[in-house]
Amino acid sequence: MKRFLLLVMILIVSVSACKEQASKEIATDQNEKFDTFKEEFLKGLWKQSPGWASYLGLHEYDSILNIETEENRNKLLKSFNEMDAKLQQFKLGNLDDGNKIDYHLIDNTLETGVWYTNTFKGYEWDASGYNIAYQVWGIVNGDYADLETRLEILSALLVNVPAYYDSAIKNLTRPTLEHLELGYNQNQGALSLLGDSLLDSISTSTLNAEKKETLKVRVEASKKAVSNYIAALEQLKVELERGTPKSSRIGKVLFDKKYALENNSRYTAEEIYNKALQEKKHVHKQMIEITKTLWDDYLAGVEKPTDKIVMVKMLIDKIAEKHVAREDFVDEIRRQMPILAAFVTEHDLLTQDPSKPLVVREMPVHMRGVSGASVSAPGPYEKGRDTYYDVTPLDGYSDEEAESFLREYNHYILQILNIHEGIPGHYTQLVYGNQSPSIIKSILANGAMIEGWANYAELMMLEEGYSNSPEMWLMRSKWHLRSVTNTILDYSYHVLNLQKEDAMQLMIAEAFQEKTEAEEKWVRVTLSSAQLSSYFTGFSEIYDLRDEMKALKGDSFNLKEFHEQFLSYGNAPVKYIRELMIK
Known part of the structure; x- marks a missing residue:
């Protein structure tokens, strides 16, 4: 009897081992096939989007200029549908963690492409396209x-x-x-x-x-x-x-869908809008307390107004008088980059790659008109090339506009801008993104994750002691209000019919922005949709994730390890990174 039971146990273990081995072989086979599928997907994508391929450093499609015709749109839809059918043949459970994210990114890209073509139809109304x-x-x-x-x-x-x-x-x-x-x-x-x-x-x-x-x-x-x-x-x-x-204004139905497709977040558009409204109240409370402590240092003898928001604005206006000279704006940004890099290294916040420098330059003329500063990173096909920090010079501004702009980007906020765009913000994150073993994550980058990281980096640097002063914290709160207000503007303009007068009141009186900045942001919200919500969306998700990881790891939590693990997943949506990090 014992011999029989032993034989049965051996048989069970043997069968179980065989099943496990078969499962591993299936998974290996599926991952190898999926890698082949990804290559096929990208080849089709580049034929449809040669400009995008060139931007990422792949130049074999540079001579192609796709003409926007109904015939070509039908070909595009056909290719999307064919690729989607191939994608659906893979089972998520048989893919490894990295390929699971890639699966989601490709699925989202195909759905977005069909939606843009069939429903959004920007080719009918967007002359800038x-x-x-x-x-x-x-x-x-x-x-x-x-x-x-x-x-x-x-x-x-x-x-x-x-x-x-x-x-x-x-x-x-x-x-x-x-x-x-x-x-x-x-x-x-x-x-x-x-x-x-x-x-x-x-x-x-x-x-x-x-x-x-x-x-x-x-x-x-x-x-x-x-x-x-x-x-x-x-x-x-x-x-x-x-x-x-x-x-x-694209309206609620289109906005909700566009937000979901582009930000790929755990939040809905309405949820992040309501969260932004609450965050604005919270930040105002913090700013009022800081203002009380600094008032006499800057406005001694001046009676505090009863309206606390007016009180905060008066102090910000006074502090904002300290700013770089107009002609030194670009040079000052260039000067600050090595200072930020040194702080990151000294405080062991991230490993940096000195072989990939950040080059500050005046923004090329054809790129101007939407934002004053941005980072142009090398694509995954040209990883060794320079990353550019593009800054719009103030040559085209009147004296009044230039002064307003410089007060907005004053001594403190200019440093926060450089953290956001440069180190350890966009530049640093995109360097890590290009190191991802999966090129899909570099190419199909999630905007909310990228913008969210830059906003998270601002707060993290101050938390770790960078330029630790009440003035810097006050101005960082003002800057944070910008991403919060971006979300409110975005949703309110496209869904709630926000008018310019009310938008300017929100930005200038409640978010303490200068008139020039507010005017430019109004133009931007009329030209874009869902993108302005990405900053606060990504920031909220990343900060929430860090709190979760702190709670899970307790005393063993290490900030540098968190940063490097988070960035190791490439430019993926935070909700998918969260699943893997929590697991």
Whole structure:
């Protein structure tokens, strides 16, 4: 009997081991097949989005300029549906943790692409969506190949420019005035890229005479096409101003869906909006307490107003008088980068890679008009290249506008901006993102995670003692109110019909922003949707996750380990990173 039972036990263990081995083999097979699928997915994606591929450092598609036609949209939808059918063949349970995130990212990208094409239809109303400047800029100013090779690529691209802009004019059946004006301004940058400097480069190149002449003809045809588009936009503007143009407010149904697709968050659009309203009250309370302690240092003898928010604004206005000179704005940003890097190293907050420097430069002309500062990181296909911190110089501002801008980016807030955009914010996070073993996570980057990290970095640096003063904490609270207010503006404009007068009151009186900053943010909220909510969304999710990990690990919690584990998952949505870190 004992012998029989022993045989049964051996059989059970053997069968169990066989099942486990078979399960492992299935999982291995599924992961290998999924890796092959990802390569196929990306090849199809780049054919549809060559400009995106070039931005990420993959240049084999640079000569392609996709024309927005109904036939091409149908081809795009067909490719999305075919890829989705292949994706659904994989079972999440058989994929490893990294591939599970990649599965979710691809699934979200395909759903987003179909929704944008069938439902959002920006090609019918967003005049700024048509612009060859980004692709031309990448070819003309790239150094991935010699000049002659790049000029031949440019020549092939420019063949389709007339048809591209002809299609654009036909597609704009219900343009918004706001996007029309942006399209007009940014295409002026496209014209400048096709100007004398390019013609000089063609003339001095070693291309043969026939190729030079062909390229010059194509440049002139392209300039004419861009000029015709700009003229068409001018005419459309006149017509729209006479009538009732389409509103740039997208409404609750579209906004809720766009927020869900783009931010990929545990929060809904309405939930993060309500959370932002509560956060505004909380931050106001903190700022009032700090103001009470600093009042006599800056406004001794001045009676405190009964309105506490007015009291805070009076102190902020006084502190904001300390700022860099107009002509030194870009240089001061450049000076602060090594100081921030040294602090991160000394406090052991993150491991940094000195081989990937951050280069501060004036923002290229064709990129201006939406934000004053941003980071342009190398794509996953060109990881060794520099990361640029693009800063809009103040040359185009009047004296009054420049002073207002500099008061907004005063001595304290300029440092917070540099943490956010530079170290250890966007620049540092994107360096880590490009080190991810999965290129999918680098490419299909989640905006809320990226923006959330930059906002989290600001608070974390101050918590760890960077420039630890009441003034800095007050100004960081003011800066944090910006991301909070971004969320309120975003939802209120597109869903609740917020008017400019009320928006300016919110930004200037309640969020303590300067008029120039508020004016620019109003323009931005009319041009974008759901993106302004990403900052507070990502920040909230990351800070919540850190609290969870602290509670789980107790005394063994290590801040550097948390940062590096979090960033090791690449540019993935926080909700998926959370699942893996909690597990």
